[in-house]
Amino acid sequence: MLPKLPDDIRTPAYVLDVAALKRNLETAARIKREAGVKILLATKAWAMPAAFPLLDDTLAGTTASGEYEARLGREEFGREVHVYAPAYGPGEIERLIDIADHIYANSPDEMARVLKAVRESGRTNIHVGARINPGYSNATLGGALYDPCAPNSRFGTTAEEIDRLPWDDIDIFHAHALCESLADGSVGLIDHVARTFEPYLRRVKAVNFGGGHFINKPGYDVGKLIAALKAFRAEFGIEVYLEPGAGLVVDAGYLVSSVIGIHRNVGEIAILDASASTHMPDVLEVPYTPTIIGADKPGVHPFTYILGGKTCMTGDVIGEYSFDAPLKPGDRLVFTDMMQYSFVKNTTFNGTPLPDLAILHEDGRYEVVRSFGYEEFRRRLG
Ligand SMILES: Cc1ncc(COP(=O)(O)O)c(C=O)c1O
Known part of the structure; x- marks a missing residue:
């Protein structure tokens, strides 16, 4: 559909098309409703606070790449604020404890830092997640450049290290491995995680299948994703999160x-x-x-x-x-x-x-x- 842009607008301009965004949100609302999962906006891909009220009914909150995005999510979106970074800077975890409610750690050592800081804060409502490198490569964009599981990736605890994590203290299993992936990629990740990491999934309250689910890209079989998510939930009985960025604002x-x-x-x-x-x-x-x-x-x-x-x-x-x-x-x-990965960069x-x-x-x-x-x-x- 061609946008009806006024002739006299000043350029250059990034222009959000509300009608297109709403169409995208209908897909997210369907996944949430039919699969019973929670969906977060990855603000690294797109963050336009003026439009956040449009997302409020559909999304459970935001997911951040560090302190500033977490603060943006807290102040401008509200609801759940998740945050993950490959490492947190000095004092960042302590500050995040006042901003976010879900904090993910990249490695056993980062996990020890996060758990210590949470304990010392006295806060009981912080959910702690472990980012795992699931060893599943399906990024359809840019090859290794956008593959979180590429050789020597700095993202997530590998299978070799996974038993060093204190699973009794971990609430969420996080596996982000996709980029602009169609449903086969999403379903492949869900199945791979279910098959490979069952003992760990049995010990947590939730799983986060990350972003990269290109749910509004023509050709994405949303029904297939929903079926996989429902099967996963039936098998494990835990809460499921998705945190797409691009998939929510593609073509918007x-x-x-x-x-x-x-x-x-x-x-x-x-x-x-x-x-x-x-x-x-x-x-x-x-x-x-x-x-x-x-x-x-x-x-x-x-x-x-x-x-x-x-x-x-x-x-x-x-x-x-x-x-x-x-x-x-x-x-x-x-x-x-x-909209995706443009004005944010x-x-x-x-x-x-x-x-x-x-x-x-x-x-x-x-x-x-x-x-x-x-x-x-x-x-x-x-
Ligand atoms: C941990 C994490 N979650 C979510 C996303 C969002 O991915 P996308 O915008 O491809 O959906 C990314 C992107 O890099 C990410 O690293």
């Missing part, structure tokens, strides 16, 4: 940009006010070529351009696309699927202005939630 928004110049080398190059390097770093990191509404692969339409940002980085290239008409300064280009490299954060409401109203000017660039330079 845009990066709207404008052509600001045309350069000729061997071919034609359109320079945009949006940049791969500063505004969509995953385009370079994964790497991938994002979709632009109305454009296609090179040569499909008569006018082909390389699109790039205005930074000094030679590799700040978004991709090569073809268009029906020649591009000219002022033309607007709308990149799709630009952006930078002001080269003094590049940060895009507006905006919301396209269901009634067509366009609301700019935040604009960033020179001050934002200056402030971050100390």
Whole structure:
């Protein structure tokens, strides 16, 4: 469905499409209802507090990558706040105890630190989880770059070390192993964990199957996930969490940009006010070529351009696309699927202005939630 964006919006802008987000949330609500599991938002992938009220009915809370995201979840979302990091910095666990209610440890040594801090705090309502490396590789994106179980991964206690964990003190078994995985990946992980780690699952109150479940990606068989989750719950009788990020906001928004110049080398190059390097770093990191509404692969339409940002980085290239008409300064280009891992990762490299954060409401109203000017660039330079 094409977004009905007003013609006169300032670019660049990341725009959340509320109608699309609500469609995604219906999938999450179905999984929650039919499988009887709890779903958390992984705020590392997408965090737009202005839109959090839309998620409130469906999600049980948020899951954080450390203190700041945990605080964001506590202050802006409420409900359950889970947190995991491969290691916690000095004092971080103690501070997290005042913010989060579910704290996961990466290793037996981190677990000892977490349990000691929880004991000393006197708090009895903190749930402690162990992140396990389940030895299950299914990341469909970027190979080892996004595979939490890649060789020498720093994520989670391995099977060799697992008996060093004090299982009597552990509430949750955590196994995050997926990235942009379809249902076969999710089901494969659930089955693998059930088969491989049964004795440990029998000793905990809950399991968290992490993120990477790409539940709203076309082709994801939600019924299959639900069936696997129900079977797991029937077998083990423990609470089950999923903590997707990307799967909740895939295809739920845009990066709207404008052509600001045309350069000729061997071919034609359109320079945009949006940049791969500063505004969509995953385009370079994964790497991938994002979709632009109305454009296609090179040569499909008569006018082909390389699109790039205005930074000094030679590799700040978004991709090569073809268009029906020649591009000219002022033309607007709308990149799709630009909510996940986009504005949470952006930078002001080269003094590049940060895009507006905006919301396209269901009634067509366009609301700019935040604009960033020179001050934002200056402030971050100390
Ligand atoms: C522990 C953990 N949980 C959840 C997620 C969210 O994953 P995704 O956005 O792919 O669903 C990640 C992503 O890296 C993660 O590391």
